Amino acid sequence: MSEHKIWSKEDLFKEISSYMNEQHVGIVKKAYEFASICHKDQFRQSGEPYIVHPIQVASILATLKMDPETVSAGLLHDVVEDTGAELSDIAELFGNDIELIVDGVTKLGKIKYKSNQEQLAENHRKLLLAMCKDIRVMIVKLADRLHNMRTLKHLKPEKQRRISNETLEIYAPLADRLGIGTIKWELEDISLRYLNPQQYYRIVHLMNSKRDERVSYINEAVKEVNQQVKQMGLKNVEVYGRPKHLYSVYHKMVIKKKQFEQIYDLLAVRCIVDSIKDCYAVLGAIHTKWSPMPGRFKDYIAMPKANMYQSLHTTVVGPGGRPLEVQIRTKEMHQIAEYGVAAHWAYKEGATDEVKESSDNNRLNWFKRIIELQEDTDSASDFMDGVKGDLFGDHVYAFTPQGDVLELPKGAGPLDMAYLIHTDIGNHTVGSRVNGKIEPLDYQIKTGDIVEIMTSSSSAGPSQDWISLVSTSRAKHKIRQYFKTRDREKNVNAGREILTKAVKDAGYDVNEIMTKEHLEDAIKGTYYNQVNDMFAEIGFGNKQPNGIVNILTASIRDEAEKKRIEQQQKDILENHQTIEKPTDDVNKTNKNKKPSDGIVIEGVDNLLVRLSHCCSPVPGDEVVGYITKGRGVSVHRKDCPNINDNDERLVSVTWNIASDNHASFSANIEVQGYNRNNLLNDVIKKVSTICKQINSIEGKVDHDKTAVISLKVGVRNLEQLDMIIDHLKNIPDVYVVKRPFM
Structure with a gap:
């Protein structure tokens, strides 16, 4: 990056x-x-x-x-x-x-x-x-x-x-x-770098491998487009090649299962013009010069995206018979494509708030759906699930018989559309007609469909199996809400019984826990207005009782935990002599090796201490001690996966290394990178410039040409180890450098 x-x-x-x-x-x-x-x-x-x-x-x-x-x-x-x-x-x-x-x-x-x-x-x-x-x-x-x-x-x-x-x-x-777009692309590329570094650097390598050839091709295409535009007499047309973003390539290769060579818009030209009329004129000129590829034309000017994006996209058989994507838009469309709503909030001296509001809110009516989701969900987690699924996923665009366009998540059906229009329409739906033809309620709407919702005032209302037929959070919530309202009293009684049983099964006194005051305190940490609302949710199956039991018993458990910790500390201080003391021979060995001399156990002296091989801690790491049976205390890094934070045998330990101590501590490093010539040699050279002690080195190559190099080095402290890791990260074609857990 x-x-x-x-x-x-x-x-x-x-x-x-x-x-x-x-x-x-x-x-x-x-x-x-x-x-x-x-x-x-x-x-x-x-x-x-x-x-x-x-x-x-x-x-x-x-x-x-x-x-x-x-x-x-x-x-x-x-x-x-x-x-x-x-x-x-x-x-x-x-x-x-x-x-x-x-x-x-x-x-x-x-x-x-x-x-x-x-x-x-x-x-x-x-x-x-x-x-x-x-x-x-x-x-x-x-x-x-x-x-x-x-x-x-x-x-x-x-x-x-x-x-x-x-x-x-x-x-x-x-x-x-x-x-x-400028922020979206960069956020996606950086996220990919940390979530899937192998794929990230693989794509970097693929894109760099024939960069000169692609640049030459784009330059030729730009030259020919300019000639066509000039012949038409159009002025102020800016034509240039545009870069492809890494995450976009990754998405098409991994999510859409395409080969790198099948991604046509790696080679792309953008045309910026003065007016919408000029957009279509340039499109005609390009289709006259090169044959358009079937199914590869999109008119986002006639039907803008929900984020206000407008442009013409076409893919043609360009110079040399290779696919070429062309985007055509006006200067204003380009500003919106790059900066979106920020373009409307851009500084305009003297602009009033009313002007700014009208330019935003009229074009971003999906804000209303966020408010609706807030009203339709009972918890923050459900709200965010709804936002991710309903607003951030792939979408389709359907028409009502009156010609209104509705945006729906991909996979949505007629019931989703009915509840999007109005709750009463959803509750009274009896069928649907798509493009003039009767379709079942599990039909998946496609972009361009004209969907008519058929309703009846005498409808019996939703059925339980509708939940499995809808995909939007709004529709699911409205259907559940219908049944919750209808069966509220039954759900309240069932919920009270379920919670009472859960408290009893957890080993607590029901008479002590299930008091009115205790229950009212419990709902203060939730979104329920009344205790009966909570019971109804449990009885309906929307809320598991265990979470409420945890809230109700929090103070009891806190007090028990406090006593447990006090007892544990007392036991360690009273019984540490039962743990095997180091013999004279062991003491001599330790003094020669030095690492364990730098560890101090809180409140305890003269215990055998050893540094764990699974995480290889070095001075500077946050560490914790683990009392083993017959082998003293094993010291681990705090982030070691072999350590359970709740284990009673954990003890506090700290480093105590003298500034003039030059002892060497063993550390493991793993390097992942593209399997090119001299990669191993470059790694060894980098390590040798900082650290004189390489205890072992191993390498292997995965099926995707990723080289994995494992090193064991001797370092003085975490600072020196971090310096080695930073230097290794700067080696060309290195994806990841980390300290592995064994």
């Missing part, structure tokens, strides 16, 4: 001064001063001052030409979450608009009884609902996420994968929905 420019505050001020007036530049400068004071003495995991991050976020927003409120919010987006500043301070100093944006981007505090997954879903829901009030909330969040992705290399691998997966599931689709 290419390195990105690190913007200074001077770069930022210069950029905004190029398009803002002096008063608005002053607002941004004031925001910078406040943020720099709030973040003083704070540092990121990369080691750089924290204020660097807000400056980069604001700079991304400035390159999008965002208004002063948005750029200022970019500078202030972390002050409430990570410093002592309050939202009231933001409102007082910068006004309600900036306060609203900062509040929307700020994560929720930890919610009692919520798992990490539920907490994450809550934060996403808050962000999406805030976006519906002001689209700038999401634009700031996307800029924040983009810079965090650019600096992801400073985090641990498991966190890199979690954040990358979240980015692909939530933030890249949101950027796509908002039409901000």
